[in-house]
Amino acid sequence: MNVLVCISQVPDTTAKIEFTDGNRAFDTTGISFVINPYDEFGLTRAIWLQERQGARITAVTVGDASVEPSLRKALALGADDAIRIDAEPRDSYQVANELAALVEAGKYDLVITGKESIDYNGGAVPGFLAAMLNWPFVNGCIQLEIEGRKASAQREIDGGREVVGFPLPAVIAGQKGLVEERDLKIPSMRGIVMARKKPLTVKEPLGTQAKTQAEGFERPASKSAVTLIDADRLDELIKCLHEEVKVI
């Protein structure tokens, strides 16, 4: 079984986000980057498939050379090889189209991604990819079992969850539950050394054009000063909830 794990390199969750170039670009100064948390759940689940069911894992990302540390980390955690598609990611459609070409040229049985990236939050690459490949798609996946060419999974839907079944090949977009936070690993020394010898291939992109364009950024409006209410005068809070917030 060949598993393609799509990862995205994103600012660390503790990062403070600022913009530069007249608010036309994200300011990467002083930002440390990590594998997108949703993708890390997917990568970890893929490593279980490797350890328990002999799967072979390829990690892929779309980006310039600056995203290679995340691919090296994926290799150190257990991916067998890595591919970087050498294009600047501009929107979900473009990224998915580049990934779809890679999948079609290879022999993959399963594509695992995170359900969204925590930088641009499009959440659309996995769906686009499944639609382009015409493969079964499970979004918001919180459990996955593979047996031969058949898979079963659980997904979050509006108002609850579902148990679903589907044949491979398929695209899975994972979130917490696919594995738990405590299942996430940091690379071992041996893993890091091994990773240096594993292949990281740079592929030329198709040159897909994006369908959307980022025009500018801003930071959300900050709150004015907090109104403190005495813990013994909660009737005042009730009054605010009624008169100002108007929820009661």
Add this chain to the structure above:
Amino acid sequence: MNTVVFAETNSEGKFRKSAAESVSYAKHIAGMAGGRVVAVTFGASEPGDLSRYGADEIANLTDKELTRFSPEIWAQALSEAAQGEVHILPHSNDGASMAPFLALKRDAALVTGAIAYPSAVSPLRVKRNAFSGKGIMEVAVEGERAVLTVMPNSVGKKESGSQSEITEKSMHLDVPKVTVKSQELTQGKVDVKEANVVVSAGRGLKGPENWGMIEELSELLNGATACSKPVSDMGWRPHSEHVGQTGKTIAPDLYIAIGISGAIQHLAGVNGSKNIVVINSDPDAPFFQAADYGIVGDLFKVVPQLIAELKKYHIQNG
């Protein structure tokens, strides 16, 4: 230019709050660009409920294949039921899952997580959520066709009182690639992404056995319950309740944070809330800086007192 809306229903065929919001959003676009608003819904029990938000036409699809969620089949149904240049979907689990399929079918650009009305329509320009709430990004669409998913609670609903032409349709749909074997629905609970009021608690609660008062407070406010990341990681509450940068992003009218310190990763997912009340024993908790109202005190005393005050208010005001 026609605008097509996906009006989402719950398992009983009643419209979700997002349906009214999506139709209101489409009506706003029609006000800017002209054209009709066509709402498409699957098995709605009272399709006419959408008329007052400005739908010119409501197409109620009755195919039984549509009773179970399938991103590709729902996108196919929406694409075939109505023709339009712009499609409006809620940025819910189901809406966001089907949006790329629809965009590909319609050869349209996709913008997800819109948080405001478009600033222009031809070509479409709109602000969307980015960096999980730490930033706002304005996006311009290339070309005439667009699929847009709108964050629940971001622009709200607006009545504009028009008459609708209501039609029932059925169509030939493909077989879903994914089979639903079983479903577990959280009956009667308000969805955290759509709720007007969200009552959320963190590690300060000390253990899952103390959530009774959080649920009681949320019920009194007709709200939903949520939690911080550590609480869901420790298994005190289900992952589906986790709000924050790596959980759900929400924007209710009122967010009450109880025993949550307010780390930047948590604030990212909730800072779109219109009003924030923070209850914490630590006066230096960073959350107070992002709050509208703050109560410094022992939550095990404050929350029961707040519940008592709310009950008193409900009795006095019916």
